[in-house]
Amino acid sequence: xxAAAWNAERARAxxxxxxxxxxxxxxxLHALQEEFGYVDADAAPLLADSLNLSKAEVHGVIxxxxxxxxxxxxxHVVRVCVAEACQARGSDKLVDHLKxxxxxxxxxxxxxxxFTLEAVYCLGNCALGPSALVDDQLMGRLTPARIDGALA
Amino acid sequence: xxxAITLYxxxxxxxxxxGADQVAAAIVAEAExxxxxxxxVRNGSRGMLWLEPLVEVATPAGRVAYGPVTxxxxxxxxxxxxxxxxxxxxxxxxxxxxxxxxxxQRLTFARCGVTDPLSVADYQAHGGFAGLEKALxxxxxxxxxxxxxxxxxxxxxxGFPTGIKWNTVLNAPSDEKFVCCNADEGDSGTxxxxxxIEGDPFLLIEGMTITALAVGARxxxxxxxxxxxxxxxxxxxxxxxxxxQDWLGSNIHGSGHDFHLEVRVGAxxxxxxxxxxxxxxxxxxxxVVRAKPPIxxxxxxxxxxxxxxxxxxxxxxxxxxxxxxAFYRDFGAGRSHGTQPFQLAGNIARxxxxxxxxxxxxxxxxxxxxxxxxxxxxxxxVQVGGPLGAYVPESQLSLSADYESMAxxxxxxxxxxxxxxxxxxxxxxxxxxxxxxxxxxxCGKCTPCRIGSTRGREVLDKIVAGIDxxxxxxxxxxLCTVMTDGSLCAMGGLTPLPVKSAIRHFxxxxx
Numbered sequence: 001x002x003a004a005a006w007n008a009e010r011a012r013a014x015x016x017x018x019x020x021x022x023x024x025x026x027x028x029l030h031a032l033q034e035e036f037g038y039v040d041a042d043a044a045p046l047l048a049d050s051l052n053l054s055k056a057e058v059h060g061v062i063x064x065x066x067x068x069x070x071x072x073x074x075x076h077v078v079r080v081c082v083a084e085a086c087q088a089r090g091s092d093k094l095v096d097h098l099k100x101x102x103x104x105x106x107x108x109x110x111x112x113x114x115f116t117l118e119a120v121y122c123l124g125n126c127a128l129g130p131s132a133l134v135d136d137q138l139m140g141r142l143t144p145a146r147i148d149g150a151l152a
Numbered sequence: 153x154x155x156a157i158t159l160y161x162x163x164x165x166x167x168x169x170x171g172a173d174q175v176a177a178a179i180v181a182e183a184e185x186x187x188x189x190x191x192x193v194r195n196g197s198r199g200m201l202w203l204e205p206l207v208e209v210a211t212p213a214g215r216v217a218y219g220p221v222t223x224x225x226x227x228x229x230x231x232x233x234x235x236x237x238x239x240x241x242x243x244x245x246x247x248x249x250x251x252x253x254x255x256x257q258r259l260t261f262a263r264c265g266v267t268d269p270l271s272v273a274d275y276q277a278h279g280g281f282a283g284l285e286k287a288l289x290x291x292x293x294x295x296x297x298x299x300x301x302x303x304x305x306x307x308x309x310x311g312f313p314t315g316i317k318w319n320t321v322l323n324a325p326s327d328e329k330f331v332c333c334n335a336d337e338g339d340s341g342t343x344x345x346x347x348x349i350e351g352d353p354f355l356l357i358e359g360m361t362i363t364a365l366a367v368g369a370r371x372x373x374x375x376x377x378x379x380x381x382x383x384x385x386x387x388x389x390x391x392x393x394x395x396x397q398d399w400l401g402s403n404i405h406g407s408g409h410d411f412h413l414e415v416r417v418g419a420x421x422x423x424x425x426x427x428x429x430x431x432x433x434x435x436x437x438x439x440v441v442r443a444k445p446p447i448x449x450x451x452x453x454x455x456x457x458x459x460x461x462x463x464x465x466x467x468x469x470x471x472x473x474x475x476x477x478a479f480y481r482d483f484g485a486g487r488s489h490g491t492q493p494f495q496l497a498g499n500i501a502r503x504x505x506x507x508x509x510x511x512x513x514x515x516x517x518x519x520x521x522x523x524x525x526x527x528x529x530x531x532x533x534v535q536v537g538g539p540l541g542a543y544v545p546e547s548q549l550s551l552s553a554d555y556e557s558m559a560x561x562x563x564x565x566x567x568x569x570x571x572x573x574x575x576x577x578x579x580x581x582x583x584x585x586x587x588x589x590x591x592x593x594x595c596g597k598c599t600p601c602r603i604g605s606t607r608g609r610e611v612l613d614k615i616v617a618g619i620d621x622x623x624x625x626x627x628x629x630x631l632c633t634v635m636t637d638g639s640l641c642a643m644g645g646l647t648p649l650p651v652k653s654a655i656r657h658f659x660x661x662x663x
Contacts, residue, residue, distance in 0.1 A: 022454065023416075023435040023436035023437075023454075025436030025437070026417070026418075026419060026433065026434075026436055027416065027417075029419070030378075030417055030419070051436070060438055061436070061437060061438055064421065064440075065419035065420055065421050066419070066421060067378050067418075067420035067421075068419060083340030083341075083539070083589075084340040084341060084498065084539060084585070085340045085341045085497040085498040085569075085571045086340070087582075087585070088497075088498030088499040088571055088572060088573045088577070089498060089499055089526070120379060120420070121340065121539075121589065121592075121593070122338055122339065122340045122342075122379065123379050124165065124166075124337060124343040124345075124346040124379065124380055124383075125165065125166050125343065126340060126341045126342065126495065126497030126498065126503070126569070126571065127166065127201040127202065127343070127495070127497050127503025127504050128169060128170060128201055128204065128503065129497075129498070131169060133379070136381055138165050138168060138169040138382070139169050140166060140169035140170050141169075141170055
């Protein structure tokens with residue numbers, strides 16, 4: 001997961017390329033996050049300007065959705081499912097293992113910038129839990145040993 | 153041995169999550185080393201997820217199944233002669249003779265796992281686009297009547313008659329109308345939307361196109377959750393191919409009808425599965441629930457008449473058109489017509505997807521198909537219908553899985569997901585989790601949901617900790633009543649369902 005450094009020119013070009021869409025704000029935010037790894041605070045005025053919205057409205061949208069990040073994630077993002085079906089298969093133990101292995105709590109990024117650990121509600125892999133998304137790789141039937149292998 | 157042998161290795165996300173790509177690569181490498189020509193098709197999943205990665209070998213008698221296969225198994229499978237469908241400890245014989253699969257009634261999932269998901273030719277060879285071809289020769293009113301007569305009801309959970317919704321949109325005068333597919337499948341324990349989109353994406357495209365013809369819409373959106381990156385990729389590719397082959401776009405196959413379709417990706421908000429919150433999100437706003445009326449059928453996306461249907465509703469439409477309303481209507485029980493793709497999840501030995509007519513008992517689903525718990529411990533509870541669904545105790549599993557029977561028992565079928573728990577589950581913890589989830593995911597518009605869920609979590613924290621239990625239980629009951637009666641949508645309105653069912657059926661965990 002290598003993201004480009006924030007660049008207002010590039011951001012403006014990304015925003016412009018989505019302007020023809022109706023209801024364009026979410027696609028724009030996804031595209032910005034795809035490029036930079038997060039949505040920079042300086043993006044809000046650019047988006048507001050492009051869509052004729054107030055900065056507050058744009059900020060409201062960015063903060064409503066769990067998916068949009070306001071700061072750089074770690075180089076690897078581990079999103080572990082904590083919903084009922086994975087709980088029934090022991091996701092609690094997997095979460096505890098990840099916390100102690102990575103040395104961070106859910107929702108945190110390690111100081112060295114290597115890992116971000118997040119909780120997610122359901123990855124649609126409910127028959128093969130516990131599950132996690134490691135970067136873009138969906139993993140099922142997870143055990144501490146299997147996730148350690150993926151993070152090595 | 154000159155003709156290449158065809159093998160199937162699924163590309164479904166669940167199969168990938170347990171190494172299907174590595175298995176496919178290992179098969180290619182092993183076949184090359186042995187100079188045996190093989191042709192690998194990356195199909196959808198058959199839905200027997202506990203056997204994934206499930207590798208199938210094509211034989212004159214049908215496909216023969218091996219699973220769960222790991223890359224380490226591949227060499228021994230070749231040694232055992234699996235290319236000639238010879239026995240091996242991982243072998244299960246003919247795929248379609250496996251009990252789990254053989255007794256299903258697959259209407260919606262008929263092609264899933266059978267075909268190459270991105271081949272239009274394969275899709276058509278297995279009956280695809282037959283429904284649309286019929287619909288192109290019908291009037292909008294005739295299509296709506298066919299769907300109404302089929303008894304098809306909304307598979308998203310509410311069970312509203314699809315034909316009636318479509319008729320409202322058809323008769324709403326407007327210069328512009330929309331078809332929106334709700335693919336924000338956020339319920340834990342459900343994965344049918346994901347599976348059909350990854351395994352048979354043209355079916356959704358066909359269903360939405362028929363819907364558009366029926367109501368007079370020219371633009372459609374699929375609101376697909378961001379947690380499903382594989383489904384997003386597959387559907388976008390399928391849409392691109394459909395445009396290329398004239399199944400989408402302007403003047404579809406010279407019919408004079410236009411339909412344009414676009415995928416929009418959600419952003420991790422559960423409440424956007426509520427139809428009006430989804431419309432707000434599609435418009436680029438916060439996913440805040442709208443007050444109804446006006447209903448979306450009259451004032452939906454961008455204020456225009458809009459059909460909002462779930463993936464499983466829209467993917468049931470082609471078979472209704474192709475085979476006729478009477479054919480579809482004959483499946484089911486009481487007023488629940490047709491089939492439901494049930495999803496067996498959580499602590500279950502044989503997890504996967506089982507499509508059957510409504511009316512099968514929960515017991516049959518959990519035991520005959522699911523094989524009981526994965527841990528082998530006694531089953532204690534099954535949560536039916538997602539995080540807003542009731543916990544059903546083992547003693548009530550004789551319940552018939554149809555809309556009316558479930559409602560009568562104070563439960564709901566929802567999107568057809570069953571999450572199984574063994575006797576290690578603590579129901580006070582699960583009740584607390586229901587409130588926590590609601591607090592986390594509430595859109596914040598109405599007070600009973602926004603504040604009620606937070607207070608509910610606090611009260612349950614005290615109950616779990618054993619603080620003043622009797623008084624706090626009364627408080628919790630009160631709070632549940634307020635949330636049920638006062639919330640704007642199902643999020644706050646149904647969160648008390650898992651909480652109260654846990655208390656009712658498992659009082660010992662709250663004493």
